[in-house]
Amino acid sequence: MPGAAIEARVIDRTLPAGEIGRALAEMFPSHARDPSGPSSPAASSPAVNSPAARFRDLAPDELERLLPLVLEASGTDFGSYKEETRLRRLESRKSRLDLRAAEDYLALVRRHPDELRRLQQRFLVSVSSFFRDRAAFRELERALAQWLATGGAEAVRVWVPGCASGEEAYSLAILVLELLASGRQGREVRIVGTDLNSEALKVAARGIFPRGVFREMEPDLLARYFTGHGPDFEICLSLREVVKFEQGDVFAGPPLARLALVSCRNLLIYLKTHLQDRLLASIHRALLPKGLLFLGEAETLGPGSVPLFTPVDSRHRIYRRRG
Numbered sequence: 001m002p003g004a005a006i007e008a009r010v011i012d013r014t015l016p017a018g019e020i021g022r023a024l025a026e027m028f029p030s031h032a033r034d035p036s037g038p039s040s041p042a043a044s045s046p047a048v049n050s051p052a053a054r055f056r057d058l059a060p061d062e063l064e065r066l067l068p069l070v071l072e073a074s075g076t077d078f079g080s081y082k083e084e085t086r087l088r089r090l091e092s093r094k095s096r097l098d099l100r101a102a103e104d105y106l107a108l109v110r111r112h113p114d115e116l117r118r119l120q121q122r123f124l125v126s127v128s129s130f131f132r133d134r135a136a137f138r139e140l141e142r143a144l145a146q147w148l149a150t151g152g153a154e155a156v157r158v159w160v161p162g163c164a165s166g167e168e169a170y171s172l173a174i175l176v177l178e179l180l181a182s183g184r185q186g187r188e189v190r191i192v193g194t195d196l197n198s199e200a201l202k203v204a205a206r207g208i209f210p211r212g213v214f215r216e217m218e219p220d221l222l223a224r225y226f227t228g229h230g231p232d233f234e235i236c237l238s239l240r241e242v243v244k245f246e247q248g249d250v251f252a253g254p255p256l257a258r259l260a261l262v263s264c265r266n267l268l269i270y271l272k273t274h275l276q277d278r279l280l281a282s283i284h285r286a287l288l289p290k291g292l293l294f295l296g297e298a299e300t301l302g303p304g305s306v307p308l309f310t311p312v313d314s315r316h317r318i319y320r321r322r323g
């Protein structure tokens, strides 16, 4: 993971292990100062355990004051995202700018409105890799093979909401092309990844990746679908032909209809329950009757979405559209 994060160029600083403690204490002084520890009575009280209370370098209403400004500048409403990630990201951004007081950061935002866009991109956590959680992809391959065997001549349309830098969309393309290797059986294959993060999408469209993001991918697949350029690998034409990327909010709806598969991995974890249900309902509408849903390993269906999908493999978060 550390190697992959460094190569994906999504981290602020790379340091020897011995220096990380001091650097973290400098970046998050409120945590470093905390003498109570997690087991003290004060630390275990509900108020102290709330996400906001753990970020005492931030004023209580700081995020609330910034969110409408981010919405206005970027069009993204983070109001229904889980608070913890945004608080952590805001604190780290301010620390990077060497700002402590809420007013100082707000003054900077007024002087440089571009900062709000930067904050929006920082709130979006766009880390990915090829075949992330390989065992789950193997099970998905089995479920897709079954779908292909029973799905007539239906096109294979796939949506990857929250695709980040594209690794997941390309992994699915490899998986589908491998399944269809014995001849495309006349099927159209279209895979569309969408994301709000414009920087991540630039990496996705370029299709050149560092070695670290291929850790879970077999070398023979790497040789078949990529060309080496020094330390990096570029996707081959057959992947470029079937995978496209679009910038957009997943709540604006899917980019394709009659979907065979929606791979929505590691996005739901950032959303509050009602927003998860909203997204899953829209995915349900866009899937073919027996279309598949693939979630991240730490994600599951909320109570509002359980009636919409039948588990195919609960452990690996693979579901089939119901109804």
Ligand SMILES: C[S@@+](CC[C@H](N)C(=O)[O-])C[C@H]1O[C@@H](n2cnc3c(N)ncnc32)[C@H](O)[C@@H]1O
Binding pocket: 124, 125, 126, 127, 128, 129, 132, 161, 162, 163, 164, 165, 168, 194, 195, 196, 197, 200, 248, 249, 250, 251, 264, 265, 266, 267, 296
């Ligand atoms: C942790 S990444 C997941 C990447 C990939 N799906 C994977 O599992 O490897 C989450 C992605 O969701 C995107 N995202 C968050 N909210 C979004 C929204 N409302 N619309 C589109 N993308 C969103 C973020 O920009 C980020 O790239």
